Amino acid sequence: MTESASSKPGSRHRILVAAATMLGENPAARLSVRSVAARAGVSTGSLRHHFPTQRVLEDAVLAGIYDLVAPDDPIHDTDTPARDRLVGCLRQILAPTGTGRQARAALRQTYETLIATEPTEETRQGYLALERTMQHRVEHWLAVLADEGALPHGDNAQRAKFLLTVVNGLTLERALPSAESVLVSENAALFAAVDAILGG
């Protein structure tokens, strides 16, 4: 994006730093235009120029944080076929869930915070921010594969949403009883999901 005459040079960067700092202080914080502009020392008009909506602002901040924490993302390992890389990336999301008792404990946390009772607005916004981080992360992987030519250009937001729905299903299934090894059927589901995306 080019800086327009109406905004001071560097204001975009200052806004992102201010917003990231505020999120660092309180991960569940809502980044209101007014509060972030005040923290960055810019006008709300300037902030709106760079980030027309609160969601665009939050997304930019979260994407920036993600690039910072995961610079050696395996999606870039071009010695491995695209489908294996994408399945490997999705496994990264599933890995912290564990299996058996650990998977049940992971789901308990989600259940108690978000499902047992109607979540508070703050909890809800915190969850939606985390969900967008995940969505960004998957869209980032898809963008890398599209740039390589391994994925037809298309609606990566919708593709990422679909892949995350499959991951959510697998997360639930890891916590539920299973007749066979969960990892065998999980493998088949991950490749089916990834092939659905890469094939069209």
Next chain:
Amino acid sequence: MTESASSKPGSRHRILVAAATMLGENPAARLSVRSVAARAGVSTGSLRHHFPTQRVLEDAVLAGIYDLVAPDDPIHDTDTPARDRLVGCLRQILAPTGTGRQARAALRQTYETLIATEPTEETRQGYLALERTMQHRVEHWLAVLADEGALPHGDNAQRAKFLLTVVNGLTLERALPSAESVLVSENAALFAAVDAILGG
């Protein structure tokens, strides 16, 4: 299956009726070979002839129950395109979950029975039996579409498992906070899943 000389005519039917009755009396019952054979008045050898494993027996009983309760299944409505029918069928599985408070209550039941603590063997077997009913139901839909020529012949068990993983993901998402209408993104995910199956 033809009756062999070693089994009395009609014993297969008597076994299925006995097992279905036992399941009707206690849906979480394990259908042991010995107990079902006793109830049906056949030898365990005859039961093993018709149903080599407990799982084959349970599957046959559950498939029979399903054909009985859903004779007017919309999968047979050939005026509607195959993909729309299959999406409609999957919606039937999702419908009882509801949205919002109702979806959270539905997940609470699953959580408390199966996830909060390690389920008992009886609860576990009851869940696996229900899961196989679902799996049969989806495989039945896929078999109908394959017979029509709308679906290439292939591994319908694995395809059904994949579709149920997507349904599980959507079930969890119905109970979680959502930025947009859950039904819009759900629609996209259901068609993506179904197209992945019908396309290959």
